[in-house]
Amino acid sequence: MPKTWLAQQEQASAELCRVHLAMDELHLEFRASLRQGMNFEAAMKAWSAGIRVVIDHDVDPTLPWLPCGKLWD
Template sequence: MSARHPPESHRLCHLRVRSGLLVLDFRATLAQARNFLAALDTWSPTMHATIDNDVSPDLPALPCSSLWD
């Protein structure tokens, strides 16, 4: 595997978290985003998150992202 093509789980993605009117957008690796979604399902039935490929460098990184590796 070359540095030009990281593993799928290390690809950056857009993570959107919603709770009522609150909408938060972050960039994270696909693995981090999936782990966050799995945990979110157990924490709160009112919070929802989605993952997509609409990632840009100006999105903030997922806070404490290393916790989700």
């Protein structure tokens, strides 16, 4: 049975991802919920073409949380 939109949103909130942010020589990595990571990636793409954001599932529990993560929910 296909997941409802709400079920997909709840899963994205619970699932963690790694967010890799790169701009010139600056490289930062954070962990976040998948939804936060995807929303952050979309905002960065809209804001600046010079910022690259890669989302993957290679989450290290020692990575810091995405700053202001709740803003990206």
